[in-house]
Amino acid sequence: MTSNHLNIWNKCLEVIKDNTSEQSYATWFKPIVPLSLHNQVLTIQVPSMFFYDWLEDHYIDLLRKTIKRFLGPDGKLEYSILMDSSDQSYTMVMPGSNHNNIKNPIGRPAPENLSQSPINPFVIPGLKKLQIDSQLNENYTFENFIEGDCNRVARQGGLAVAKNPGKTAFNPLLIYSGTGLGKTHLCHAIGLEVKRLHPDKTVLYVQAEQFTNQYVTASKNKNLNDFVHFYQMIDVLIIDDIQFLAKKTMTQETFFHIFNYLHQNNKQLIITSDKFPADLQDMEPRLLSRFKWGLTADLQTPDVATRSAILRDKLYSNGISLPDEIVNYLATNVRTNVRELEGVMISLVAQSSLNKKAITIELTQQILDRFLRNSVKEVSVEYIINIVCDYFNIPLEQLALKTRKRQVVEARQIAMFLAKKYSNASLATIGKQCGNKDHATVHHACKTVADRLDTDKQFKVMMADLEKKISM
């Protein structure tokens, strides 16, 4: 009996592990020590006040659902916080938050194992328009979506759409970028702004994956009509990660009809994609051609000044202060994407709070090393161009010249192919960086190289050699 709290907490940890990233789990949940279980109240010890705040801010829904799952509806969580006063430590007990609205933890997918049926509001009979939950995350606003050269068109386009949904030329608004660059954040911001400016409009955010699941369920239960009608009631429909519909012909077909209906009725569509629309494979051409009707805007990797501004804003809104030196160091060294930048910042603050160590450049370097080693290697287009030019002994500037020299043309095509394979950049971005070409040229280059790989053994060996250099 005495170890009951251990058992329960271990069960909770299993669920939590399935519903968080490895990094978050290690950072926020591993350091927790379960202390006791009395009258359905589980007390857990956390290493600092900062941990407590962070858990309550970011993981409360997951914690609440998990606790209730194992302790029943009256299950509650209590924190024992290790406080550090100058000469001794003491603990302080805080109740877990009791509010009951269920939101996704920031930036992470909904804990799927917990909520068996995510949103399926259209099955509720007599549903009134205004009762639809928009599924918007209030933490993703325009205010905290920092503008830079990398995202100006998309952000301004989004603001225009939010002011006059369905009434601008930006319909649909299609936002595309590699991962972690702000698509999801921006489309939530647009939804929230519409609701602020036009409270009478029905806004719905849905991931293409959820849309597909709903479609499959509806089609199984033979109520596709309800499904379609539900979507036809929406004034501003936001579909995140449309690339998920690739190959799903039937779902695409239904989406096509919903799209047409909404568009004809001057309703706003906002779509995000991890690829430039023309590069979306296995999508119906007639659907793709619809996407061109409005505004297509990309989000690029922010430059160092924007990265630093984003960091400062995140720190400020989380009530954390870091020396300028550290902020600059992070902004300079984490170049991949904003999600990773945020991840490193959080790990850093958590580690320093956990070990009660001051945040120094050394600690920052350590965390950064560990973080970058753990993360999938993502490389920049620039990096690839460097390697390719070096390999073929071509001066960097040559790649940008309008030359038809065979060797340069070939190197450029190879650089494009490798950039598509290894970086997160869109074809348009790759083209811009490889001699100011358009995305169609990049597309063609990738195909040429792929064809040659299939037919030319020697070429294949050389490419393998090059790729080895990239992943080194």
Ligand code: ADP
């Ligand atoms: P995507 O959907 O493109 O993969 P997300 O929208 O999930 O990317 O963004 C990843 C993280 O980076 C989020 O926490 C988001 O708040 C943050 N982020 C991205 N761009 C910006 C920006 N311009 N300003 C502030 N935060 C940003």
Ligand code: MG
């Ligand atoms: Mg996203």
